[in-house]
Amino acid sequence: MTSPRLSLPIFVQIAALVAVSIALAMAICFAAILHAPPPAQPGFTIDEAVSALEGQTVRTAEGRSLKRTVSDTAPVAAQADQDPLARVISLALQRRLNLEADAVRVRVPVVDGAEHRRIHNELGGRWSPQDGGGTLSLGQQRRTETIIIRRGPGGQQPTDAAPPTVPPPGSRVQVLTEDIRGTSEGHARQQITVFTEELRFPPFIASVRLEDGRWATVSPPSGLWSPWHTRMLLTFLGTLALLLPLAWLMARRLARPIRLFAQAAERLGSDPHAPPLDVTGPAEVRNAAHAFNDMQTQLNRYVEGRTQMVAAIAHDLRTPLTRLRFRAEQADPEIRDRMAEDIEQMNGMISQALSYVRGETVREDRVPLDLSALAASVVHDLNEVGADASVEASPGVRVMGESLNLRRALANLVENAVKFAGSAQVTVTTEPGLGVVTVFDTGPGLSPDELETVFEPFHRGEKSRNRDTGGTGLGLAVARGAARAHGGDVVLFNRDGGGLAARLTLPLSP
Amino acid sequence: MKAPAPAQARILVVDDDPGIRDVLTDYLIRQGFQAEGAADAREMDRLLARSSADIVVLDLMMPGEDGLSVCRRLAEDGPPVIMLSAMGEDTDRIVGLELGAADYLPKPCNPRELLARIRAVLRRGGDRPQTGGQAVWLGAFRLDLVRRELTDNQGSMTALSSGEFRLLQVFVERPGRILTRDQLLDLAHGPTAESFDRAVDVQISRLRKKLDDGTGRDVIETVRGEGYRLAVQVRPA
Numbered sequence: 001m002t003s004p005r006l007s008l009p010i011f012v013q014i015a016a017l018v019a020v021s022i023a024l025a026m027a028i029c030f031a032a033i034l035h036a037p038p039p040a041q042p043g044f045t046i047d048e049a050v051s052a053l054e055g056q057t058v059r060t061a062e063g064r065s066l067k068r069t070v071s072d073t074a075p076v077a078a079q080a081d082q083d084p085l086a087r088v089i090s091l092a093l094q095r096r097l098n099l100e101a102d103a104v105r106v107r108v109p110v111v112d113g114a115e116h117r118r119i120h121n122e123l124g125g126r127w128s129p130q131d132g133g134g135t136l137s138l139g140q141q142r143r144t145e146t147i148i149i150r151r152g153p154g155g156q157q158p159t160d161a162a163p164p165t166v167p168p169p170g171s172r173v174q175v176l177t178e179d180i181r182g183t184s185e186g187h188a189r190q191q192i193t194v195f196t197e198e199l200r201f202p203p204f205i206a207s208v209r210l211e212d213g214r215w216a217t218v219s220p221p222s223g224l225w226s227p228w229h230t231r232m233l234l235t236f237l238g239t240l241a242l243l244l245p246l247a248w249l250m251a252r253r254l255a256r257p258i259r260l261f262a263q264a265a266e267r268l269g270s271d272p273h274a275p276p277l278d279v280t281g282p283a284e285v286r287n288a289a290h291a292f293n294d295m296q297t298q299l300n301r302y303v304e305g306r307t308q309m310v311a312a313i314a315h316d317l318r319t320p321l322t323r324l325r326f327r328a329e330q331a332d333p334e335i336r337d338r339m340a341e342d343i344e345q346m347n348g349m350i351s352q353a354l355s356y357v358r359g360e361t362v363r364e365d366r367v368p369l370d371l372s373a374l375a376a377s378v379v380h381d382l383n384e385v386g387a388d389a390s391v392e393a394s395p396g397v398r399v400m401g402e403s404l405n406l407r408r409a410l411a412n413l414v415e416n417a418v419k420f421a422g423s424a425q426v427t428v429t430t431e432p433g434l435g436v437v438t439v440f441d442t443g444p445g446l447s448p449d450e451l452e453t454v455f456e457p458f459h460r461g462e463k464s465r466n467r468d469t470g471g472t473g474l475g476l477a478v479a480r481g482a483a484r485a486h487g488g489d490v491v492l493f494n495r496d497g498g499g500l501a502a503r504l505t506l507p508l509s510p
Numbered sequence: 511m512k513a514p515a516p517a518q519a520r521i522l523v524v525d526d527d528p529g530i531r532d533v534l535t536d537y538l539i540r541q542g543f544q545a546e547g548a549a550d551a552r553e554m555d556r557l558l559a560r561s562s563a564d565i566v567v568l569d570l571m572m573p574g575e576d577g578l579s580v581c582r583r584l585a586e587d588g589p590p591v592i593m594l595s596a597m598g599e600d601t602d603r604i605v606g607l608e609l610g611a612a613d614y615l616p617k618p619c620n621p622r623e624l625l626a627r628i629r630a631v632l633r634r635g636g637d638r639p640q641t642g643g644q645a646v647w648l649g650a651f652r653l654d655l656v657r658r659e660l661t662d663n664q665g666s667m668t669a670l671s672s673g674e675f676r677l678l679q680v681f682v683e684r685p686g687r688i689l690t691r692d693q694l695l696d697l698a699h700g701p702t703a704e705s706f707d708r709a710v711d712v713q714i715s716r717l718r719k720k721l722d723d724g725t726g727r728d729v730i731e732t733v734r735g736e737g738y739r740l741a742v743q744v745r746p747a
Contacts, residue, residue: 326533380671
């Protein structure tokens, strides 16, 4: 809450965080695309196909292996009217493997214009799209003649072409040529010259007949997922990994003032006299803290007003009670004693009301005190007025506490047990970090829904019970208030086998 | 100074409520005292100037100068004060006694209890607790006679039941004296107490435990055949 950066409104901070995150993610992706090699085309060369057919593992340029299968029949059917590209591949394979034409079968599954354009670009030629196919002019660098690729029937027949050129001297290329003659017109002739080693063909399927009559087939890697996709995914994951800690850190910093605020508010809930909240942090939190502090002030003022009112009423009631008590002295002894009893009962109620409202305002010094001795002295005090109560305390249970408030809390619990059940057994034990005083009785206990409601101030239990005892229903509220002010609590539970137990816990002094 | 006989004692009742003044003075006069009422501190001062009082029964909450201030003033050179307060809380009792009141009673009090306290204060005469002298050291323990708290020299508090406190107070007020069970019962619980001898024994054994300083020596000795005696020196704290 002290960082000046964090005192910007939360709105601005979130907007900035989102903007920065998006910009950063985009920048990383952009850099990755800029620096990574472009995705390789999935095709392969004749050499690679041959190696694969010979049973070697061949990775294409994009990084996946060619598949080789051996079967009894050729998966690729012999085609009379072959795609020129397939024919080129077929020729190249025949030449490389030294096979007859009927021992090689090639199919190019999909050849689109873009792929032809690529082939043409690699050879330095020009692609002219035509109906059902196109003409690939490879003449510009004078390395070859024209391949006319036709797709499907009814297309334009191959036309005459210039004679084959000789590859440039010193180049390690293989030249394939084929003379095509003898079409129906008799004059159509095509010479195909391809520098096969330079040319990566679009993915094709090629089957060659083996010596034993079976067919070895090479086919392109299958599946949509290429190594390039993997690389991109890794880039994204990397970006995520980079951004995630940043986002986490920022989110934490954003949430911190809100969390601190929530903690402070909670502290305020358990202790109305907690110091006002720090008015720092983002604008939204500052506003909330202001509102909270105002609310606390008003609540405290309200509670104090109410407390003073109850205290004043209680005080003023005692004056006429005192007069009554002295006047009763002149009555005959029987009436006097009854009046004295009534006055005592009224006074008891006033005392409880006072101690309840004061318990919330009066603060004593906290001193180290012996909880066992405190519980014992409460029980012994009651023993002196004839109450049936006993105590069993493990020695030296020390807590930090306000002795009078805690004494009152314990006295209320023990008195309740004596009042409602006729007797009380008190034990003082320790649990890790806690001093525990448990007040057991053997009375009727409480119904489960009453175990909590009896703590409400001025709660009235069963009428029959209260008529006998005339309590105000504040004893438990006072006890719990005192315990909670010490960081402890009071809970009630029904014992197994009858009777009620009140359990007061207090943190042990360190 | 010899305490005046109750019948001659002059009691000043200071309370802003005229009804209280009337019933109190009436009651005290019927009990054979000379009693007079004053509505506030100024009237009290005027009456005291005219003739001194043996006891002032003082209300804590009054308009004008309040009871605590009057109490502090009288503690220096006035008659002993019995505080009477409608805020009968422990804290008020402690504040009142710390300011030098000889005794404290919550309203509404039992008239006979007030009478007993008045007589007790008169018996003590001018010998009322001094401000600042309300705690004593018993060996390693400090006993606060007003707060009724027992603390060891580390400041750790051990609670006393009221019976234990009264018993210890009896010993502290009579250091070195051997006290019989009957005397202890009488002094600690009053002549009308319905306690048994046994209660004293139990309380003494509890006190011994609570006052155990680790030396193995009992703070309260048993004197065979006679009674009990406080075995440590009582030093003002």
